[in-house]
Amino acid sequence: MIGVLLVDDEALTLDLHRQYVQRLEGFRVVAECSGARSALSALLERPTAGDIELVLLDMTMPDGSGLDVLRHVRARARNVDVIAITSVRDADVVRQAVALGAVQYLVKPFTFADFRERMSQYARFRERADETTGAATQAEIDAMLGALRPVAAPAPKGLTPETLERVSIRLRDAGALSAREAAEALGMSRVAARRYLEHLADAGRAERAQRYGAPGRPEAEYRWRG
The missing domain is CATH 3.40.50.2300 (Response regulator)
Known part of the structure; x- marks a missing residue:
């Protein structure tokens, strides 16, 4: 401690x-x-x-x-x-x-x-x-x-820096989100939310894993890494 x-x-x-x-x-x-x-x-x-x-x-x-x-x-x-x-x-x-x-x-x-x-x-x-x-x-x-510097995750073509920041903040606050949950929280489509979450995962800012336990197909879960 x-x-x-x-x-x-x-x-x-x-x-x-x-x-x-x-x-x-x-x-x-x-x-x-x-x-x-x-x-x-x-x-x-x-x-x-x-x-x-x-x-x-x-x-x-x-x-x-x-x-x-x-x-x-x-x-x-x-x-x-x-x-x-x-x-x-x-x-x-x-x-x-x-x-x-x-x-x-x-x-x-x-x-x-x-x-x-x-x-x-x-x-x-x-x-x-x-x-x-x-x-x-x-x-x-x-x-x-x-380690004292944030890892930059610039938005690629088709993704805006402003929305990327909103998704990042929401994921940091929640700790873990699916694309569906991010879309509902931010008022955007599930496809768009998944693109931003995938970008954060590819940039090393988030981890992706399969979420089980709910009926139907398992969905991807994204966890903030920072």
Whole structure:
């Protein structure tokens, strides 16, 4: 289980992020902070500091910025991963956050599907890093860094990027869908839904399998892989 520290100055946002983390496998909330100073205390002084492996860090707080937190943590050589979660879109802030070691930058507002995708990417990165020991090969390094990036699935001829995104989001939220279920949920034909689902499977974003148990012919089921 990856220990998570939540940092945000809005109580409702903290509550939402806690619920999001609790819906994920492999993560647990260790502590919550509503400001920069309390975040530094949690990371550097409290007994729970050693349990924190990932920080979901807001960039704007009344008593300091997320960048301030990152600078102090790095100055103390604290080895912890950070995902910036913020409404700040300033390119210079993004650059500084990355330079200080943020592995992801997620802009508010976002859906649970967006959150789950970034956390899944981070979990894959951790898995790759844990599997690699000693001197890493270039391929191993590429695999570690590549795990933090989404796999592009451009729409081929006849498929629109907008509809592909809708189908992707629906499949991510549902976890598993047949073409019939996707068509009913999105108001499109079963043939069109199957084309988009097949494309996601061919691109490695989904897995296809046969669903049994219902009367009649078995139907293909698609499961989101991310």
